[in-house]
Each structure stands twice: as C-alpha cells, then as structure tokens.
Amino acid sequence: xxxxxxxxxxxxxxxxxxxGSRFFVDCLQNRQNGFLEAVCGAGKTEMLFQGxxxxxxxxxxxxxxxxxxxxxxxxEARLKSxxxxxIVKGIHGDSKDDxxxxxxxxTIQQLISYYHEFDVLVVDEVDAFPLEGNRMYHRFxxxxxKPDGILFLMSATKxxxxxxxxxxxNMAECVIYRKFHNIPQDIPICRHVPGLYRKFNNGIIPNTVxxxxxxxxxxxxxxxxxxxxxxxxxxxxxxxxxxxxYSEKMTSLTYEKKEILKRFETEETKILISTSVLERGVxxxxxxxxxxxSNHRIYSKEMLIQIAGRVGRKLDSPxxxxxxxxxxxxxxxxxxxxxxxxxxxxxxxxx
Numbered sequence: 001x002x003x004x005x006x007x008x009x010x011x012x013x014x015x016x017x018x019x020g021s022r023f024f025v026d027c028l029q030n031r032q033n034g035f036l037e038a039v040c041g042a043g044k045t046e047m048l049f050q051g052x053x054x055x056x057x058x059x060x061x062x063x064x065x066x067x068x069x070x071x072x073x074x075x076e077a078r079l080k081s082x083x084x085x086x087i088v089k090g091i092h093g094d095s096k097d098d099x100x101x102x103x104x105x106x107t108i109q110q111l112i113s114y115y116h117e118f119d120v121l122v123v124d125e126v127d128a129f130p131l132e133g134n135r136m137y138h139r140f141x142x143x144x145x146k147p148d149g150i151l152f153l154m155s156a157t158k159x160x161x162x163x164x165x166x167x168x169x170n171m172a173e174c175v176i177y178r179k180f181h182n183i184p185q186d187i188p189i190c191r192h193v194p195g196l197y198r199k200f201n202n203g204i205i206p207n208t209v210x211x212x213x214x215x216x217x218x219x220x221x222x223x224x225x226x227x228x229x230x231x232x233x234x235x236x237x238x239x240x241x242x243x244x245x246y247s248e249k250m251t252s253l254t255y256e257k258k259e260i261l262k263r264f265e266t267e268e269t270k271i272l273i274s275t276s277v278l279e280r281g282v283x284x285x286x287x288x289x290x291x292x293x294s295n296h297r298i299y300s301k302e303m304l305i306q307i308a309g310r311v312g313r314k315l316d317s318p319x320x321x322x323x324x325x326x327x328x329x330x331x332x333x334x335x336x337x338x339x340x341x342x343x344x345x346x347x348x349x350x351x
Contacts, residue, residue: 005056005086005102007049014180020047023174028055028120028150033169035153035162038176039185039343040309044154045075046180048122049082056086056102060119063104063144065111067128069093070257071281076105111140121145122152125280127159127302156309157302157339177347181318184349185340188291188308188322188333196293196327200232203239212290212323213244213271221288221320222264223271226307228296230275236292237273247271250278279306285314294324294333304336 013021020036027034028051038044048064055062064079066072069092076090089098091106096113098104104118108131123131123141131137138161145151151169155162165171179185191208199206216223225240227233230251237249248260248269257277263269265284272278276298289310291299304324311320324333344350 003056003085003102005053005083007053007082008084009046009049009082013046014043014178014182016176016178016182017043017046017180020044020174020176021050023172024048024051024152025054027051027152027172031148031150033151033171035155035166035171035173036176037155037158037173039179039347040156040306041179041181041185041313042156042176043180044124044176045078052079052083052103052120055120056083061104061117062102062120063106063111063114063118063122065106065108065121065123065141065144066281067108067125067131068277068281069107070277071125072105072107074281079103079105108137108140111137111144114144116143116146116149118145118149120150120152122154124154126153126155126162126165127157128280128306129276132159133161157305159302177343179312179318181312181315183312183318184344184347186308186312186320186322187340187344188304188324188337190294190324190326190329190333190337192327192329193325194327196325200235200239200292203242205239205243209240209290209292209325210243213240216288216321217244217246217270221286222267222284224278224287224289224307224310225271225273226279226289226291227273227275228293228298232293233273233275240271240273244271247273249273251275252277276303278310279303282310283313284310285317286320287311287313287317288321289323291322291324293326295326295328295330299330299332301332301335301339304332305339308336308340 072090072092079088086102088103089101091110241247308322312318
C-alpha cells in the first residue's frame with residue numbers, strides 16, 4: 001500500500017525560493033538532471049521541499065548528500081520536522097542504519113555503500129571539500145543513483161568540476177541571485193595589518209583586531225573569527241582568550257562541537273575562533289565575521305564567498321559585517337569581493 005506523505009513548513013517561500021522550487025519540480029517531472037546555483041542565504045533546502053513531497057508520494061527513494069557530517073545531522077533534523085509522517089535517516093561515520101528510510105541524508109563518503117539505489121539524488125555544496133575535484137567521490141555519486149535516476153546539484157559557486165557534470169548529465173540550470181529575505185549580500189572589506197602573524201605569535205592582539213572585536217561585542221553581535229590552520233587557531237585563541245575570556249575555538253580536532261555551538265547560540269560565548277569547519281551549514285543571528293590571514297593559500301575565492309555568506313542569514317538580522325585582515329591583499333580576496341558585488345548587480349540591487 002502506497003504511503004501518503006505530507007509537508008508541514010508553516011511559512012511561505014520567497015519569490016526566488018518559489019522559482020527554485022518550480023525548477024526542481026520541473027526537473028523531476030521532465031526526468032531532467034539539474035543544477036541550482038544560489039547565493040549563500042538563498043534558502044536552497046526549502047526549494048527542495050515540494051519536489052521531495054511529490055517524489056515521496058510517487059514512491060521514489062530520495063538521497064540528500066552533503067560533504068560534511070555535522071550538516072548531515074542538521075539536515076536530517078530539519079527534514080524530520082517538515083515531513084512528520086516520513087522516515088528520514090542520517091548516514092555518516094557514526095550512523096549506518098537506513099532501514100525503511102524514505103529519505104536518506106548522507107555524507108558523500110557513505111555513498112560508497114549504495115549501488116543503483118536512489119531515484120532522486122540531490123548533492124548540496126558541490127563546491128565544498130572534500131567533494132570538489134575528487135573523482136573518487138564523483139564515482140560514488142554516479143554509482144548510488146539508479147540508471148534512470150535524477151541527479152540534482154546545488155552550490156553557491158560554480159566551480160570547474162560542475163562543468164563536467166553539466167555536460168555529462170545534460171543538466172538544466174537555474175540561478176538565484178538573492179537571499180531569501182531579498183536584501184543585498186554584505187560586501188567584505190579588506191584591512192592591511194602589518195606584522196599580523198608576528199604579533200599573534202608573540203601573544204599580542206593587533207589593535208585593529210582588538211578594537212573591532214570589542215566594538216562588535218558591545219553592539220551585541222556574535223563573532224566568527226576564521227583562521228586558515230589548526231596551528232593558527234591555537235595561536236590566535238591563546239592571544240584573544242587572555243583578554244576576551246568569552247571566546248572559544250573550534251577545529252576538526254574539537255570533540256565537543258555541539259556543546260560549543262550551543263554556548264555560542266545562547267551568547268555564553270561571544271567569539272568563536274574556527275578553521276573552515278564552520279565555513280558552511282551554520283546559521284546564527286546577529287553575526288559578524290572576521291577572516292584572519294585571509295591571503296593564506298587555503299582561502300580560494302569560493303571559500304571566502306562561503307565565509308562571507310555566514311552573515312545576514314536570519315530575517316531578524318539580515319545584515320552583518322565581514323572583514324578580511326591580512327598582511328597582503330590576495331587575488332582571491334579581490335575576486336571574492338568582486339563576485340559578491342556582481343551577484344548584487346545581477347539581483348538588481350546595484351546600478
């Protein structure tokens with residue numbers, strides 16, 4: 001007997017979200033693979049809801065694949081809340097039970113366990129590590145789909161590897177240039193800080209950094225400080241925590257990620273120093289972002305765009321500040337700022 005699934009979201013989609021939703025539904029109905037490029041904060045997950053519902057009620061098995069475990073856990077909880085009568089299961093390194101699932105939310109790595117399994121396979125954050133440019137993981141994606149399955153990719157940036165998918169899978173394309181609240185993306189500013197590394201290495205917080213952090217905290221903002229490596233995270237944290245004791249750090253080696261994020265959400269922690277583990281998939285109100293050593297080779301244009309996209313993701317705080325701090329201005333920093341400005345132009349916010 002066919003199960004009757006239902007969708008409960010309790011709010012209306014924006015005009016652009018409805019556009020993305022129609023595109024996804026059209027791809028499913030027309031048996032057409034698709035690529036949705038949507039700026040950070042556009043609300044891509046909501047654009048999937050109607051298409052998922054229609055697929056579920058046709059008895060289709062769905063997989064939502066994402067590169068990182070922490071985001072799998074978040075998406076699993078979110079889908080469970082909007083599909084109350086459906087079985088949604090998250091698959092990652094610590095969870096392998098998919099029995100009876102109508103929707104599987106999986107890390108890319110765990111797709112190795114599936115062979116011609118899914119009728120609909122959505123891959124979010126195609127531009128993210130470790131998926132971007134990794135041919136082995138691309139093979140996992142192809143293997144997990146049924147031969148007649150639909151592949152739907154989503155990303156905020158159109159990296160080179162996506163072009164291969166567009167050609168191989170003959171993908172339709174849709175671009176969304178606005179955040180869900182229809183307010184322009186905030187533009188990062190660059191600040192040249194001579195001796196940035198030397199000062200932190202000596203346990204000194206540069207005046208530019210300290211004054212900005214104090215100003216933001218006094219204004220009631222939460223603060224992300226991004227750094228490129230674990231070693232630099234340790235070094236920056238040691239300097240900042242001595243003066244601003246309401247700070248914490250998070251890296252890939254951190255075990256209590258959930259607890260740290262909870263303290264940050266409740267504002268027990270005001271400043272969170274992080275490597276790229278918080279580059280994607282997290283949303284907080286009243287957030288400002290600082291990127292230290294932003295000219296580091298790890299920071300591609302796409303990564304800087306994603307980091308900048310952490311701000312202004314809530315309706316009650318749709319704007320935020322982003323500052324890139326470095327001893328030299330990199331080409332990637334300039335390109336990231338230019339790309340965000342260009343999206344605002346295409347969205348009709350600039351002339």
